[in-house]
Amino acid sequence: MGEQIPFPNNFRHLVQLGQAAIAQKKWSVAIAHLQAAYALQQTFAVNIVLVTALLADEQYQQAASLAQEKAEDYLASGTNCPLYLQALLRTHNFIGARKVCQLQPTELPAAFWQQQLQAVEQAEDLYRQQAQQQIQELQKGLYQLSALPLYAQTDLAKRAQHLPQTEFIQASRRVLTDLYVHPLVRANFLDELRQLGCPTTVDYLWLDERLHAVVPADLAAITETASVRTLRSQLLTHLAADPVRSQNLVGELTLHAAYLYPFAEKVLTPVAVWVAVYLANYADESALLAQFSSSAVAQVRDWLQRFTELTQRLSE
Secondary structure: OOOOOOOOOOHHHHHHHHHHHHHOOOHHHHHHHHHHHHHHOOOHHHHHHHHHHHHHOOOHHHHHHHHHHOHHHHHOOOOOHHHHHHHHHHOOOHHHHHHHHHHOOOOOOHHHHHHHHHHHHHHHHHHHHHOHHHHHHHHHHHHOHHHOOHHHHHHHHHHHHHOOHHHHHHHHHHHHOOOOOOHHHHHHHHHHHHHOOOOOOEEEEOOOOOEEEEOHHHOOOOOOOHHHHHHHHHHHHHOOOOHHHHHHHHHHHHHHHHHHOOOHHHHOOOHHHHHHHHHHHHHOOOHHHHHOOHHHHHHHHHHHHHHHHHHHHOOO
């Protein structure tokens, strides 16, 4: 009476069928069963075997997209991180792979990361031999990025992950100094260089429309500067009883931090005034404003208005 009948849509049964097909190297059969199982339960364990089968069947783009769904799990697993890197390299996502090697998120020996980095370099060299035209076209697109509408700028920035590192850095230098590229796009390119550990000085066009010399490897992440962390912490404390409003406000702060990158420390001061104005503008809590001069409040509100105008340009 208690025996479980393996109905066709039974999750465990589908996984077993998929694993049996993998053992026989019947990749298309395995993929069909595992995709059905994954549709029922999006577990990391099934993701691993499905990505493995997709790679074996040379469905590289689908494998990489699926692995990306569980990127945090892969990066936290010394056993499965190599599979994630393999998916990135199979889709020529050289920048993504290099960022993982730079971050070294799992406790694997230094020799492993050196080996992975060498694999990336070899893959880049081979890609240069096989896809020189695609590389040149992508670089040219980045050099002319400001001529595109913003949605196309964002799309091309994502495609830039598939450039070898040398070509990516060359193109990024142009983007960082282009007045007509949206500041959010410029900030994201600078943060990409930070994640790559780029040790050389680059010029960066900031909101003051002046060029500033910065070393990406020396920068903190966009949301991890001291002033942004302090501001975020205080806002979350004030809005602890309202998680929805907290989440929305932190989202705004994250966007504003990107606009100010990498000089948020120069602007978000004193933090207490920013907290008061954020709460007044986004949470209808004006009680704290009385503690500060009207000029201090007006200065912060001027910045917030500028951020609003930049954000409105995102939908153009």
